[in-house]
Amino acid sequence: MPVDLPAIPEGESLSQTDAALDAMMTRLRALLDPDDLSQDAFVEICAIYNNVAYLFLYLESNEAHVDYKRLLPWRDAFHRDAELAAALLDRLLSLRCDDPEAEEARTSYIASLRAKLKAGLDHKNDALHEQLLVEAKDILDETRQDLARLLQRIGSANRTANPYATFYKLSSSTNSATTRAKLARAWHASRDRRLDELVRVVDRMVDTRRQESRDQGADSVLAVTLRRCQISEAAAWRFIEQYLIGSLEHQQRLDSEVLGATGASDQAMDHFGHYVRGIQAGREVPLLPVEGCLSFIRHVALHLFGLTLTEAPARANSQVRAFDVALDGRPIGQINLDLWETGSRRRTTNTTTGIRNRTQWKTIVQRPVAYVSCRFRRVEDGSNRITFQNVHSLFHEFGHAVNHLLIRKRLPTQSGLEYLPLERLEDLSMWFEKWVYHPQFADHLNLSPTERDGLQLCREVKQLEYRRSHLDRAVTAALDFRLHGSQNDGIKEAFQRLDEEYGISAHCTLGDFPPYFTWPMFQANPGANFAYLWGAGTSAQLFVPFLGTAVESAGEPEDIRDAFSSCFEFDQVSIQPDTTAIFAFYEERTPQGERSPYRVAHATAEKGEDE
Template sequence: MANLLEGFVETRNVSASGFREILDAIDQRITLLSHESALSTHEFVELTALYNNAAYILLYLDANSAHIEVDFLEHYREALGARRPRNDRLIALIKKVEVDSRELEVSKDAFLEFFEQKAGIEEKREADAVAELRRRGAVWRENLDREKSSFLARLGVNVGSSRPDAALYALLSGIESSDVRRRLGAAWRDICERHNDELCSLIDRLVAVRKESAAAQGDVSITERTLRYSQLDVATVRNFLDCSLQIARAEHEELENDLNERYGPGGVRAHFASRVALVRAKEAPTSVALEPCIKFALKIAHDHFGLDSCHVASAPEHMITYDIMRCGKRIGRINFDLWGEHLGRLTNTTQGLRNRTNWTDIIQEPVAHISCRFKKRPGQEPTINFQNAHSLLHEFGHALNHLLVTPRLPNLSGLEYLPLERLEILSMWFERWVFHPAFESALSVGSNKPVDLEKAREIKRLEYVRTHLERNVLAMLDFELHQGTAPISEVYAGIDQRYDIAELCPLSDVLPCFFWPILMERPSGYFCYLWAAASSAERFEKISKRSEKLEDTNVAWELEFRDCFEFDAPSEMPNIAALYRFYEKPNTNINPKDSL
């Protein structure tokens, strides 16, 4: 079992029949273990490693279906996932495994949860009901988009493959009359609010299904179930959201007043797109070379975490792969799979495809897979825009988190094991580097002229200022809705009564968000993104106060980010004001009269 499946990680040129042999061997070993009268701790760890590696191979093959014949995947998904008699035997065996550490206890609980969800009638009933409501939510969204598209068509705008909201944004950005923009913004809000009752009813039913399932499993509320994966209690989260929402409301009201003073009534809804267009000045989005962006991320990892990197030349053509080293020893691997637009990817993600294991002779190194949907221009050197660079650094932070997290058991991923409020801290800290002068310097190396990022940074800053209130209202609404018994319209009315937000952030702005994957997967947990944003901004301030040079910002970063790598480290309340300070004034030298 030494260095489990290391041959697969190294070669990548395994044939389809070779993959089947590996999966068959894994499947047979799992069956043998399931017939044991009892499992030792060592055999339990081996079992988790077998399942983790099988999942890794299946995901790898699925991502490379254009290059490898994969018609056998469904067979192995079924064999490894839903083989009921074997699963029942494994559940009984795992329940009897004696553990002597918190790490083993958490791993055992996670493994049992994985199997019991496949076997439990209540969990299946909840999953089926949620899937149906999710489908109805998608139909609702399609109908609303159709109505919005018809409205735009009457104005002579062909939406095409864009979303209607993006088409409206483009339209507003080119209209000179502030009064026309105001009337268009008001009409758009009317369209969105016309279907509030229907969507509220869907969301209330979704919450009811979850509450019924939570009660059947002994949980007081969905919030309680979600906070099992957190170190925070309800009071701490409430206090955090209250403080953050108050600051966000004041910030948004200032933005609203500035736009009204500049353009007349209509505020953010009518005039923000025009304001951004003024900053952009009809110039194309900033384009930067991809290779320096990746090397910049690797340099941050080197200078702040003592990590070296080595390019893997044998990686597939469509993928960029680096081994990550410490003191000359490889600690893991990162795959950059960036050109996924043609595959229909909707988001940029990082998956911990293979988890760390270091248990007696069961050893494997973690692998992280960064999957993005950037556009590739045939015949040109790979380039990405500023937003893509921001996303790339964010996903790199997730990948590094997966490689550096300390659990030694294979079913505890760096992207799953930590308390949920700390899952986004390192990734958000990395994304802030696009605002650091060292980023500009890195992109200019080997270039004929310095890379100008001023306008791109100012637009990004403005976009964050515009969305802070909406994110805070959504987090508060998500948290309170899943904790109590009131319908969503009443919960929102209560928030409005306390914070006076209805005109600045109407309910129709946040209702569709409840069908986002992140809110579907972790109801009541959206607050973690605000928590991580504040925590990462607070830590980044230490860099800004030290030096403009990357290598001169020497801090004990492993200690600084201990909570990103160790489960038992405390979750400390971040300095909320640091988040808003980061965006409160331009990070550029743009003329003050052109900035808000």
């Protein structure tokens, strides 16, 4: 019989969530009480752990709005109780499952529990990790205050705005190249005022992980992380290096475009915002209809993957739209669209959370649930509109949701995320985000000619921004890989070594990178940030054949699902993507040289300004 899905925390009090966790723990202990564990009981235990993972992933995604600290002891109770883990291990050792996949999961779970018990479940370094992360974030907060004060001194302060966004707007609207260069120097000096302090904290974070890896008998932090990959350390570095070299070559081309268009003499990226502003050239940036965007991505899911999304009846006052998902008429899960109206609730990014694992053996089913947040604006006519950037994020997270629903076999973990090798986690999400570039996208939006032109502008700007980020992403991945593969170097030394080998300082500085090491991906999978590069390359290769094809005639869903099997099957081989694919995808679709709409007259007028 199906295992019940957990209740959605939306609209529930923390007391109710506390009661739900208590009920799950009570049921878990009841299942472990008999000396013998049945296959059905094992599957239910997997479901319980998946539900716990879901609850905390959802709460974490809403931490700006929900203070759930008093629930954290429950996470420890499920995942850090050595007595409970030992009891579960004991029952699993005596169990034999008739179903081959259930038996495979049982043996994998045994290996996981043994490793946890051997390493110790008290997580002595957790408190130190959290302390160092708080210290790093405090430094970054102080840096933001420094930058806000700089903006105030130059008369561009906005107490409620992000100082980085405010500075970008200021620089891009400044016509004088000389003034933009001066602004950039002042900005970087203020940003790097606390750099040495931040570097020391990041190095301590890395050293703590190094000690943990030595305690596990591993050669490095990277070696531990790569256990969750299907590629070797040598293969991973070969890919990163190819991407880095390609990024440097691309950056030189982009620099030439920007300098040639803006009339600046050097430091091209100090003038990038102004270059983008010139491309806009007075064209209007539209807000897109939410319903049209949802209609299009559901259309893609239906015709390419055979997924039918049927909206469930809305609950009173609910800000969640639930879609029951079926494959060939068979229910396989649910995608919940979490609505966030700009101005009423704030969230920094669109996020997908949910039950990241599914167990499905015979008639015992736990179906996955995914959450996709949708940031929108309600305009004067009462309709809901969304920015192009938020559509891009929405499609990206929809790809993660499809991954959750179509994954073929996996084992529940504390994070609920380890259902594919790390290098393939972003393949499908990055593929889905590229549908904003498909010609049929505009057809689903019922846009006016002016709005269609505005949509094309948004595409051009997004593509340029991605091109600008190539080198930043490559250096970040290389630093992460080198730092966690070493037992000695700090981030400064790792940057210097990369500069000696590849000359990266011609285009970036050390101060660009330490903040990234406070991000969740770096905390969870140190050394594996190259997964984003891998996903970028793979998704570009996979998407190009669809770009010139109508959605309805792209092929049979079963064949397409098979073609994407590496996104759904852990045991598939990880094939290194062609690093040139991602550069070609964006570079061939952005205005350059003579095709650029950036006005020559604009650059000429700029030179003649009073500087």
